[in-house]
Amino acid sequence: MDLHLHTPASKDYLEPNKSYLDILTKAEAENLDIIAFTDHNTVAGYAAMMREISELERWQQDGRLRADEKKRLTEYHRLLEKILVLPGFELTATFGFHVLGIFPKDTPTRQLELLLLSLNVPMEKLDQGETEVGATSDVLRAYQLISEAGGLVVAAHANSTHGVAMMKYHFGGQTRIAYTQDANLHALEVTDLESKSRRNTRTFFNGSKAQYPRRMHCIQGSDAHRIKGDKTHLGVGERSTEVLLPEVSLQALMDLFKGNDFSRSRPYRRSAEPFDHIEAARKQGATIVQSFHEQMSRQGGRMHAIMRDVVAFANTNGGTIYVGVGPKRRGAPKGIANPDQAVTELRTEVERMVTPPLEIAVDSLKTSGVDIVRMIVPKGQDIPYVLEGSKIYLRKESETDLAMRDEIVAIVRRSLGNTQPAAKPAEPAAAAQRPQRQQPTRRRSAPATPKPTQSQPEEPSAPAPTVPQASSDLAPRTGVEIVESVERKGTLYHTMRDLRDNDEVHNVSRASARRLWRYAIALKEKGTFHADKVTWQDNLGLWHKYMRSGRPNYDLVQRLPNGDVRIYYGVTDDGIHGPWRAVVGLEDGQ
Numbered sequence: 001m002d003l004h005l006h007t008p009a010s011k012d013y014l015e016p017n018k019s020y021l022d023i024l025t026k027a028e029a030e031n032l033d034i035i036a037f038t039d040h041n042t043v044a045g046y047a048a049m050m051r052e053i054s055e056l057e058r059w060q061q062d063g064r065l066r067a068d069e070k071k072r073l074t075e076y077h078r079l080l081e082k083i084l085v086l087p088g089f090e091l092t093a094t095f096g097f098h099v100l101g102i103f104p105k106d107t108p109t110r111q112l113e114l115l116l117l118s119l120n121v122p123m124e125k126l127d128q129g130e131t132e133v134g135a136t137s138d139v140l141r142a143y144q145l146i147s148e149a150g151g152l153v154v155a156a157h158a159n160s161t162h163g164v165a166m167m168k169y170h171f172g173g174q175t176r177i178a179y180t181q182d183a184n185l186h187a188l189e190v191t192d193l194e195s196k197s198r199r200n201t202r203t204f205f206n207g208s209k210a211q212y213p214r215r216m217h218c219i220q221g222s223d224a225h226r227i228k229g230d231k232t233h234l235g236v237g238e239r240s241t242e243v244l245l246p247e248v249s250l251q252a253l254m255d256l257f258k259g260n261d262f263s264r265s266r267p268y269r270r271s272a273e274p275f276d277h278i279e280a281a282r283k284q285g286a287t288i289v290q291s292f293h294e295q296m297s298r299q300g301g302r303m304h305a306i307m308r309d310v311v312a313f314a315n316t317n318g319g320t321i322y323v324g325v326g327p328k329r330r331g332a333p334k335g336i337a338n339p340d341q342a343v344t345e346l347r348t349e350v351e352r353m354v355t356p357p358l359e360i361a362v363d364s365l366k367t368s369g370v371d372i373v374r375m376i377v378p379k380g381q382d383i384p385y386v387l388e389g390s391k392i393y394l395r396k397e398s399e400t401d402l403a404m405r406d407e408i409v410a411i412v413r414r415s416l417g418n419t420q421p422a423a424k425p426a427e428p429a430a431a432a433q434r435p436q437r438q439q440p441t442r443r444r445s446a447p448a449t450p451k452p453t454q455s456q457p458e459e460p461s462a463p464a465p466t467v468p469q470a471s472s473d474l475a476p477r478t479g480v481e482i483v484e485s486v487e488r489k490g491t492l493y494h495t496m497r498d499l500r501d502n503d504e505v506h507n508v509s510r511a512s513a514r515r516l517w518r519y520a521i522a523l524k525e526k527g528t529f530h531a532d533k534v535t536w537q538d539n540l541g542l543w544h545k546y547m548r549s550g551r552p553n554y555d556l557v558q559r560l561p562n563g564d565v566r567i568y569y570g571v572t573d574d575g576i577h578g579p580w581r582a583v584v585g586l587e588d589g590q
Contacts, residue, residue, distance in 0.1 A: 001032060001033060001034035001035065001219075001240060001241055001242075001243060001253075002027070002030070002032055002034075002035050002036075002221050002222050002224070002236065002237045002239075002240040002241075003034070003035070003036040003038070003086075003088075003100065003102055003152075003154060003189070003219065003221050003241075004036070004038050004090070004100060004154075004156060004157075004189060004221030004222060004223045004224070005023065005027075005035055005036060005037055005038060005221075005222065005224050005236060006037075006038065006039055006040070006045075006090075006223070006224060006225045007020060007023060007037050007039055007045030007046075007048075007049075008020075008045065008048075009037075009039045009042055009044040009045030009046075009048060009127075009129045010039040010040045010042075010045070010129040010131075010225065011040065011128060011129040011130050011131070012040070012129075012131060012225060013129075013225050013226070014225045014226040014233060015226045015227060018226075018227050020045070020048065020049035020052065021072060021075060021076060021079075022227050023035075023037075023227065023236055024076070024079040024080070024083060024085070025075075025079065026227050026228065026235065026236040026237065027079075027083055027236055027237055028079055028082060028083060029237075030236060030237025030238070030240065031237075032083060032236075032237045032240060033083060033084065033248050034083070034084045034086065034243075034248060034253070035083060035084070035085055035086070035236075035237075036085070036086040036087070036088045036100075036102045037049070037085065037086070037087060037088060038088045038089055038090045038100050038101075038102065038156075039089060039090065039129050040089070040090050040092065040129050040130060040131045041089060041090070041091060041092055041116065041121050041125065041126075041128075041129070041130060041131075041133045041136075042089060042116070042121075042125075042126055042127055042128065042129045043087055043088070043089055043109045043112045043113060043116070044126070044127045044129060045129070046085075046087040046088075046109060047109040049085075050109070052076075053073070053076050053080075056069055056072065056073040056076070057073065060073060084105060084248050084249070084250075085105065086102050086103060086104070086105055086250055087102075087103050087105065087107055087109060087112060088100060088101050088102035088103055088112075088151070088152075089101055089112065089116065090156055091116070091119055091121070091136065091137075091142055091146075092131060092132060092133055092136060092162075093119075093136055093137060093138060093139045093142045094135065094136060094137065094138045094139065095139075096132075096162050097139050097155075097162055097163070097164050097179070098155075098156035098157065098162040098163070099139060099142045099143065099146070099153065099154070099155060099156060099164075100152075100153070100154040100155075100156045100189065101115070101142075101146035101149075101151040101152070101153060102151055102152040102154065102250065103149070103150060103151045103152070103250070104150065104250050104251075105250070107150070111149075112149075113126055115145060115146070115149050118145060119136055119137045119141075119142055119145060120134075120135060120136040120137050121133050121136055122134060139164060139179050140178060140179070140182055140184075143182050143184035143185050144184050146184070147184040147186075152186050152187075152250060152253060152254055152257070153184055153185050153186045153187075154185075154186060154187045154188070154189050154219070155179070155180065155185060155187075155188045155189060156189050156223070157189055157190070157191055157223060158180065158188040158189060158190055158201065159188075159190045159191060159192060159201040160190075160191050164176070164179035164180055165179075165180055165188065165190075165201060165204075165205075167201060167204070177211050177212065180205065180212065180216065181212060181213075181214045181216075185216075186217070186254065186257040186258065187216065187217040187218065187219050187257045188201065188205060188216050188217070188218050188219070189218075189219055189220060189221050190202065190218050190219070190220060191220065191239075193218055193219070193220040193241075193267045194220075194267050194275075198283075198284065198573070199573065199586070201218060202218040203284060205218065206284075206287070206289060207288075207289040207317055207318070207319075208287040208288045208289050208574050209477065209574045209575075210477040210478065210499075210500040210501065210574070210575065211477060211577075213317050215260075215262065215289065215318075217256070217257045217262065217265060218265075219241040219243075219265060220239050220240065220241050220267055221239060221240065221241070222234040222235065222236060222237060222238050222239045222240065223239075224236045224237075224238070239267075240267075240268045241265055241266070241267060241268055242265070242266050242267070242268040242274070242275075243256060243264060243265045244256075244264040244265075245264075260318070260361070260376050260378060261361065261376060262277070262320075263277040263278075263365065263374070276367055276368075277365075278322060278325060278333075278365060278367035278372060278374075279328070279367060279368070281320070281322065282322075282325065282326070282327050282328040282333075283328045285327040285328065285329075285398070285549055285550040285551055286327060286398035286399075286549055286550075287397070287398055287574075288316065288317060288319070288395050288396070288397050288398070288500075288574075289313070289317060289318065289319040289320065289395075290319055290320045290321070290322070291309045291313075291319065291320075291321050291322070291398075291400070292321075292322050292325055292326045292327050293305060293306050293309075293321065293322070293323050293324075293326075294324065294325065294326045294330070294334050295324075295334075296323050296324075296336075296342060296345070296346065296373075303349060305400075306321060306323060306346070306349075306375075307349060307350070307353050307354065307387055308387060308391075308393050308400050309321050309377075309393075309395075309400050310350055310354060310358070310360065310375065310377055310387075311354055311385045311386065311387045311391070311392070311393045312393040312394050312395040312400040312401075313377040313379075313395055314354075314358055314377055314378070314379065314380035314383070314385040315380060315383050315384055315385055315392065315393065315394050315395075315403070315411060316379070316394055316395040317379050317395070318376075318377055318378045318379035318380075319377050319395065320374060320375065320376055320377070321374070321375040321377065322372055322373075322374055323336065323342065323346070323372060323373040323374075323375065324336035324339075324342075324370070324371065324372035324373055325367065325370075325372045327549075327550055328550075329550050332368060333367055333368050333370050333372060334370070335370025335371050335372055336364070336370075336371050336372060336373050337371075339364035339371040339372075339373055340364070342364070342373045343362045343363065343364060343373055346362050346373065346375060347360075347362050353387055353388055354385055354386070354387060355385065355386050355389060356382050356385065358377070358378075358380060358385060359378070360375055360376060360377050360378070361375070361376040362374070362375050362376075382415070383411050383414065383415045384403075384408065384411045384412065384415065392407075392408055392411070394407060394411075396498075396514070396516070397478060397500075397516070397570075397572060398548075398549045398551070399514075399515060399516075401514050404505055406503070406504070406505050406506065407503070407505065410503055474540075474558065474578070474579075475499055475558075475566070475568060476499055476554075476556060476568050476571040476575040476576060476577070476580055477499055477500060477574070477575040477577060478499055478500050478570075478571055478572045478574050478575025479499045479516075479553075479554075479556075479568045479569055479570040479571035479572070479575055480496050480497060480498060480499060480516055480517060480520055480568075480569050480570060481496070481497040481499060481520075481566060481567065481568055481569070482494050482495070482496060482497075482520055482521065482524050482567070482569075483495040483496070483497050483504060485524065491509055492509065492510070492521075492525055493506075493507045493508065493509055494508045494509070494513075494517075494521055494524070495507075495508070496508050496513075496517050496520070499568060499571070499575060500575070508521070509521075510522065510525060516569065516570045519569060519570065520567075520569035520570065523555075523569070524567075529543070529557075529565075529567060531557075531559075531565065534557050535583075536559075537579070537582060537583050538579075539558060539559040539560075540556070540557070540558055540559075540579055540580060540583050541556065541557040541558075541559070541583065542554060542555075542556060542557075542583050542584055543555040543556065543557050543567070545584070548570070551572055551573070552572070552573060552584075553570050553571065553572055554568075554570075554571045554572075554576075554584050555567065555568065555569050555570070555571070556568040556571050556580065556583065556584075573586065
């Protein structure tokens with residue numbers, strides 16, 4: 001499919017003498033099944049094509065059709081029987097952002113013109129195909145009205161010029177979050193779907209970032225302003241998307257984009273090997289929204305590990321589990337010998353071991369000549385989910401962990417719709433009353449979503465009772481920070497802040513800490529931090545860079561106005577934003 005085609009009705013069309021039949025003919029040559037006419041702020045192109053066909057049919061009924069006209073009408077009928085042509089438009093919303101609205105083929109063009117008027121496109125410009133039409137509707141309002149009118153809502157070239165993702169800018173904040181995560185937005189059209197970069201747009205919006213928890217369907221289109229491409233402009237179908245649908249219809253396409261199966265769309269390749277979603281996932285490695293298990297045998301606890309991930313994903317942000325394959329760095333995928341049997345067994349284990357009931361999708365796919373099993377776990381609607389009746393797991397970046405006391409409290413409070421923070425545990429009257437090893441507890445300390453264009457800071461090597469609010473907005477969005485440390489009976493207990501959601505866990509000792517927490521606590525207790533070991537850029541600095549689970553991790557430092565520092569441990573690329581990009585060498589705007 002190519003859902004972004006201009007016609008001679010767009011004022012900036014490069015071949016105004018070409019016909020609508022020429023567009024359909026080129027679409028057939030490119031093997032397209034679905035196309036959409038999306039002229040700038042108008043449906044005049046689609047209306048003109050339908051009017052031409054209607055006139056030819058009327059002349060045929062009156063017996064006044066010439067031979068060349070009969071040939072033209074026959075060709076129209078043949079191509080429209082073969083290719084689904086959808087009416088639509090490319091709206092220039094407020095501040096110049098472009099939004100595609102695509103509608104069922106039987107939608108009257110007058111109805112779409114009325115919609116354009118309600119989006120504040122001036123009446124006198126409805127047929128002009130201008131890229132600029134004055135003060136139209138805000139992006140979110142456009143999403144809403146197009147969706148309510150039954151249209152498919154796509155953010156046009158989201159990562160490029162006039163794109164809502166603003167990927168090349170070091171700003172955007174809440175605006176970018178809202179414009180790319182809105183419930184009325186069905187998909188992002190991107191220009192780098194084939195990019196091998198780890199920081200392409202599809203990877204950015206894969207649900208692993210704290211600020212962008214909704215995973216977005218990403219497609220590509222030609223944005224064709226001519227029939228056949230040249231050195232600077234693509235032609236019809238020359239950058240298209242392949243989708244797996246039960247039928248060729250807009251409704252089937254909308255159902256796909258509203259679902260969680262991201263393997264049913266991929267960049268269309270004319271000659272090279274088809275895009276392999278599993279290989280792309282392996283290259284990215286384990287994240288907060290995907291995990292890999294090479295085996296599923298009960299021996300060695302491998303099946304139990306898969307079920308832990310199911311519960312953790314359901315309690316966190318959902319995710320995908322690949323069984324029969326490891327991350328890319330582990331060599332060729334091993335595969336599953338009997339995928340149908342494996343699918344049945346995994347479904348049975350989820351039903352038996354996970355409470356409350358959880359609907360997941362389990363299927364088998366091929367990659368590199370072998371079968372693997374994929375489990376798509378939704379973000380749970382009835383949290384907390386437990387394994388074997390009592391064990392609650394959470395997904396923390398690339399690892400699954402047993403939930404601690406305050407984490408369980410936070411989950412239950414969220415489930416009950418109570419967002420008030422839990423009280424900080426009181427200290428006992430006498431230290432001797434507290435056991436030597438404390439069970440960690442957790443509370444929510446700050447909103448999970450930072451403010452628009454601000455950032456966040458880090459921790460001092462000495463205990464920091466309260467973090468200044470002005471600096472907290474600059475902190476990275478993944479990793480951990482040690483907020484406070486106290487000694488009781490010779491043992492240090494720490495308050496850990498999860499930078500992804502700003503939750504705090506109290507009473508964490510080195511012995512009870514998780515992997516990343518244990519790493520941070522070890523550095524803190526050994527007193528290894530020295531400011532002269534940091535590579536500074538103004539008041540932000542890089543202390544360590546290292547590889548973990550095949551991905552770069554950073555220990556970052558922020559110097560506060562009062563001379564204190566905050567240290568952020570184990571920050572991943574997903575948590576880097578704003579001025580931190582330059583600190584770690586990510587200066588591509590992502």
